[in-house]
Amino acid sequence: MDPDPITKATYxxxxxxxxxxxxxxxxxxxxxxxxxxxxxxxxxAITKALLVMLFFMHVRYSPRLIWIYASLGVIWLTYLIGxxxxxxxxxx
Amino acid sequence: xxxxxYITNGYSVKSWLLTKxxxxxxxxxxxxxxxxxxxxGMAALIMRLELLTPQADVVQAETYNKxxxxxxxxxxxxxxIPGIPAVLGNFLLPLMxxxxxxxxPRLNLTSFYIYVLGxxxxxxxxxLGGVDTGWTFYTPYSSTYSNTHVITMxxxxxxxxxxxxxTGLNFIVTTHKMRAPGLTWFxxxxxxxxxxxxxxxxxxxxxxxxxxxxxxxxxxxxxxGIFDPALGGDPLLFQHLFWFYSHPAVYxxxxxxxxxxxxxxxxxxxxxxxxxxxxxxxxMAIAVLGFFVWGHHMFISGQSIYAGLVFSLLSFLVAIxxxxxxxxxxxxxxxxxxxxxxxxxxxxxxxGLFTIGxxxxxxxxxxxxxxxxxxxxxxxxxxxxxxxGGTIMAYLGGIHFWWPKISGRxxxxxxxxxxxxxxxxxxxxxxxxxxxxxxxxxxxxxxxxPPEFQVLNVLSSAGxxxxxxxxxxxxxxxxxxxxxxxKAGDNPWNATGLEWKTPSPPPTFNFEETPVVTEEAYAYxxxxxxxHV
Amino acid sequence: xxxKELSHQFETLDQQADAATLGIWAFLAxxxxxxxxxxxxxxxxxxxxxxxxxxxxxxxxLRLGAINTAVLLTSSLTMAFAVHSAREGQxxxxxGWILVTMLLGSVFLGIKGLEYYHKxxxxxxxxxxxxxxxxxxxxAQIFFSLYFxxxxxxxxxxxxxxxxxxxxxxxxxxxxxxxxxxxxxxIAGLYWHFVDIIWIFLFxxxxxxGNR
Numbered sequence: 045m046d047p048d049p050i051t052k053a054t055y056x057x058x059x060x061x062x063x064x065x066x067x068x069x070x071x072x073x074x075x076x077x078x079x080x081x082x083x084x085x086x087x088x089a090i091t092k093a094l095l096v097m098l099f100f101m102h103v104r105y106s107p108r109l110i111w112i113y114a115s116l117g118v119i120w121l122t123y124l125i126g127x128x129x130x131x132x133x134x135x136x
Numbered sequence: 137x138x139x140x141x142y143i144t145n146g147y148s149v150k151s152w153l154l155t156k157x158x159x160x161x162x163x164x165x166x167x168x169x170x171x172x173x174x175x176x177g178m179a180a181l182i183m184r185l186e187l188l189t190p191q192a193d194v195v196q197a198e199t200y201n202k203x204x205x206x207x208x209x210x211x212x213x214x215x216x217i218p219g220i221p222a223v224l225g226n227f228l229l230p231l232m233x234x235x236x237x238x239x240x241p242r243l244n245l246t247s248f249y250i251y252v253l254g255x256x257x258x259x260x261x262x263x264l265g266g267v268d269t270g271w272t273f274y275t276p277y278s279s280t281y282s283n284t285h286v287i288t289m290x291x292x293x294x295x296x297x298x299x300x301x302x303t304g305l306n307f308i309v310t311t312h313k314m315r316a317p318g319l320t321w322f323x324x325x326x327x328x329x330x331x332x333x334x335x336x337x338x339x340x341x342x343x344x345x346x347x348x349x350x351x352x353x354x355x356x357x358x359x360x361g362i363f364d365p366a367l368g369g370d371p372l373l374f375q376h377l378f379w380f381y382s383h384p385a386v387y388x389x390x391x392x393x394x395x396x397x398x399x400x401x402x403x404x405x406x407x408x409x410x411x412x413x414x415x416x417x418x419x420m421a422i423a424v425l426g427f428f429v430w431g432h433h434m435f436i437s438g439q440s441i442y443a444g445l446v447f448s449l450l451s452f453l454v455a456i457x458x459x460x461x462x463x464x465x466x467x468x469x470x471x472x473x474x475x476x477x478x479x480x481x482x483x484x485x486x487x488g489l490f491t492i493g494x495x496x497x498x499x500x501x502x503x504x505x506x507x508x509x510x511x512x513x514x515x516x517x518x519x520x521x522x523x524x525g526g527t528i529m530a531y532l533g534g535i536h537f538w539w540p541k542i543s544g545r546x547x548x549x550x551x552x553x554x555x556x557x558x559x560x561x562x563x564x565x566x567x568x569x570x571x572x573x574x575x576x577x578x579x580x581x582x583x584x585x586p587p588e589f590q591v592l593n594v595l596s597s598a599g600x601x602x603x604x605x606x607x608x609x610x611x612x613x614x615x616x617x618x619x620x621x622x623k624a625g626d627n628p629w630n631a632t633g634l635e636w637k638t639p640s641p642p643p644t645f646n647f648e649e650t651p652v653v654t655e656e657a658y659a660y661x662x663x664x665x666x667x668h669v
Numbered sequence: 670x671x672x673k674e675l676s677h678q679f680e681t682l683d684q685q686a687d688a689a690t691l692g693i694w695a696f697l698a699x700x701x702x703x704x705x706x707x708x709x710x711x712x713x714x715x716x717x718x719x720x721x722x723x724x725x726x727x728x729x730x731l732r733l734g735a736i737n738t739a740v741l742l743t744s745s746l747t748m749a750f751a752v753h754s755a756r757e758g759q760x761x762x763x764x765g766w767i768l769v770t771m772l773l774g775s776v777f778l779g780i781k782g783l784e785y786y787h788k789x790x791x792x793x794x795x796x797x798x799x800x801x802x803x804x805x806x807x808x809a810q811i812f813f814s815l816y817f818x819x820x821x822x823x824x825x826x827x828x829x830x831x832x833x834x835x836x837x838x839x840x841x842x843x844x845x846x847x848x849x850x851x852x853x854x855x856i857a858g859l860y861w862h863f864v865d866i867i868w869i870f871l872f873x874x875x876x877x878x879g880n881r
Contacts, residue, residue, distance in 0.1 A: 117701025
């Protein structure tokens with residue numbers, strides 16, 4: 045296997061960003077933003093997940109096939125949740 | 137000194153039970169699924185015996201419920217879903233790709249033992265007294281009210297799901313990473329495309345049924361009331377989760393069968409397949425679209441009518457790629473030189489019966505019609521036309537087609553043809569009357585019925601006994617051929633495909649040297665030296 | 670490169686490594702759907718019972734949850750260091766970072782166990798002994814069923830992860846890996862990061878609903 049394309053320094057920067065996002069998401073609980081609270085929380089969570097995937101899991105430096113398989117699960121989960129919601133949200 | 141092949145390379149029990157050879161693992165699966173086919177078949181025979189008369193004479197209602205549950209569970213999870221992938225897929229995929237084995241041989245063996253573990257739990261549940269929820273395990277009956285061994289059977293099935301997942305994973309990686317030099321995606325046999333699409337469905341659908349059955353088990357065991365209406369839970373959510381897998385599961389059961397047909401038709405028409413890219417892409421389309429339609433199992437469940445409309449529309453769409461395949465197989469045979477050997481008889485039977493099953497499927501996609509025939513024998517007939525008239529016929533066709541490669545022997549052609557015809561006749565006699573019964577209103581999963589339905593039921597039961605005979609014959613003559621059958625050469629059908637370029641039976645590592653591929657699949661026209669079948 | 674590093678079905682070490690990477694990503698896709706069933710149920714029930722979910726989320730221990738999240742994020746960092754060292758062929762470094770990761774993972778499980786114990790003591794475990802003084806008592810059991818189901822499944826994956834890491838650490842220590850071959854470490858790393866990502870979603874979904 046080739047040597048790691050990502051340096052330890054980069055890993056540490058990503059880690060610090062993750063901790064900062066964790067602090068932000070906890071702080072947001074104490075700030076009333078109405079319906080935006082949930083949006084902010086989810087955006088932060090997705091950002092953290094992407095940082096872990098792109099850097100810790102090397103997806104940023106992986107071939108396209110890996111990008112496809114890395115996204116496949118989430119896309120399919122969206123069908124499961126979306127399809128069920130078409131029922132649950134439209135019941136009379 | 138005689139060349140060692142995969143069968144003669146080691147005779148000890150340990151060399152089989154701890155094998156990493158995909159071909160030996162395929163044979164172990166063959167034995168296992170044949171055992172479960174027998175169990176599921178016995179359950180069906182007892183049911184059909186009961187249904188000879190309108191009253192209950194053979195079994196009580198509770199026992200009947202356990203029988204149709206056992207029939208559904210064993211046939212779906214332990215025969216049809218593993219079926220072609222675990223037997224023919226495992227055996228053929230590396231050969232068709234020019235590889236020495238699958239990507240992860242030890243994982244393959246692990247898959248098999250996980251299957252055995254799941255099977256043991258399921259058999260234990262049956263022996264302890266069975267389950268009466270139907271193979272569909274609907275809540276809240278399965279999660280709260282049933283007094284049968286639901287947890288044991290649910291655990292058995294969810295464990296077996298992992299066997300399926302690991303096999304699919306193995307196939308995906310093997311297809312991506314281990315093709316022989318020159319074997320581009322569009323030179324692959326269509327069986328490989330079918331296995332790849334199937335593996336995608338397995339990967340993305342099976343985990344959902346595993347977690348869902350686990351939740352039912354937890355609800356029964358630990359009162360984790362997620363589907364419990366008393367806690368505000370919605371039992372319908374179980375159905376959404378269940379069918380999210382179980383609808384694509386029917387494509388897990390039929391796509392490999394279609395892959396087999398795509399191999400048989402060109403060989404016995406001596407012609408390249410018509411519309412190769414369309415068949416390849418239609419397999420992928422079925423895999424994707426198959427995930428969008430699960431709500432058509434829930435039209436009368438209390439699901440929102442608007443969701444029903446969406447699922448109905450999408451269900452019409454999913455029929456299109458299947459139709460494309462039927463047209464292409466037919467076009468392949470047009471102006472071909474047709475040889476009506478046993479595999480071809482099964483393939484032709486498949487095309488006809490799958491078409492009937494598929495057309496009735498389109499009828500069922502229509503919400504209005506489905507409301508009338510839901511939970512009647514119409515549904516039972518529809519899915520048996522696909523699963524038995526389709527998948528099992530393709531499976532038998534494939535077993536016969538590749539039998540020389542697997543065993544090194546030829547099966548007796550007369551008995552092959554005779555059995556195919558008995559199966560075809562028995563099948564139609566069993567299931568065609570069920571369309572009529574369902575349309576007239578006979579409910580499914582009932583052991584009694586109004587007397588006016590008796591004639592049709594008697595026809596169906598008579599058909600079932602003929603069908604059973606048809607299945608028994610190959611069991612006998614295939615085993616007979618292992619000892620007394622004529623020895624097969626490398627390529628008894630003069631077929632294209634890398635699997636025919638190696639001896640029958642193949643050596644353990646498949647090829648002396650890794651083959652290099654320079655031509656398209658099914659190059660019958662450009663290889664006149666192949667001659668006739 | 671030793672012959673023992675290349676399995677017989679592969680032609681080159683690169684092919685073998687590519688196969689291993691694709692294999693684990695395909696497996697992680699299945700894991701997304703495995704957890705996904707529970708995420709679907711959560712989505713539906715949160716939509717149906719917003720008040721109950723807000724109320725129950727306030728009963729979660731925000732401090733312990735946040736600490737646990739930080740612990741797991743740190744373990745992801747140390748795991749990335751472990752894989753980095755493995756790819757450089759640095760045996761001792763690799764084993765060291767794996768052990769730190771395992772330690773952090775154990776801390777996570779310890780804190781989780783403590784939280785479970787608290788919930789048990791407060792009668793918030795679904796079933797016949799569930800007690801909550803609230804008009805949302807019925808639906809609260811659904812929240813807690815989901816809480817125990819989702820975090821329980823996650824904890825099970827953590828335990829499996831610890832076992833896998835222990836095996837990998839032993840294999841590394843025994844000198845099975847080198848600069849040219851370290852697939853098992855890499856695969857274990859991807860699995861570990863995935864389990865971390867699941868928690869990255871579980872934490873806000875269970876602990877951060879509504880305002881405090």
